[in-house]
Amino acid sequence: MQKYRRLRYSSLAAAGVAAAFLVSGCTMEDAICSNGEYPVKAVGGTTGSACVPDDEEPPKGYVRYPKGKVPEHVDDKWDKYWSTVVVDENGNVTKD
Known part of the structure; x- marks a missing residue:
């Protein structure tokens, strides 16, 4: 049971990171140059x-x-x- 709980939390954490990128307007692509x-x-x-x-x-x-x-x-x-x-x-x- 503990194994499934860790897997569920890992999946939720990954989904949260992906959602943060989408909401912030960031992409996972490598930018050619930095800001500025x-x-x-x-x-x-x-x-x-x-x-x-x-x-x-x-x-x-x-x-x-x-x-x-x-x-x-x-x-x-x-x-x-x-x-x-x-x-x-x-x-x-x-x-x-």
């Missing part, structure tokens, strides 16, 4: 990105993503897309 930061893409390659504080410009060799095409979570639509293209120093796609 935005992602930037490396110029000249398909790989390479960084996170920059909101109040700073991208460092040399990086550009901002176009508005509406910013990756927010690992492996989301835009994260996958930007890993397949190369951009120039103006953020223009140069190669698919």
Whole structure:
């Protein structure tokens, strides 16, 4: 009987954690950047990105993503897309 009681409490605890994520608006997906930061893409390659504080410009060799095409979570639509293209120093796609 004790075994079933522990299992029931474990299940309730897991359901409570899941409900807390849903209510708080959090997701279980890995965010690209932390709060107070935005992602930037490396110029000249398909790989390479960084996170920059909101109040700073991208460092040399990086550009901002176009508005509406910013990756927010690992492996989301835009994260996958930007890993397949190369951009120039103006953020223009140069190669698919």
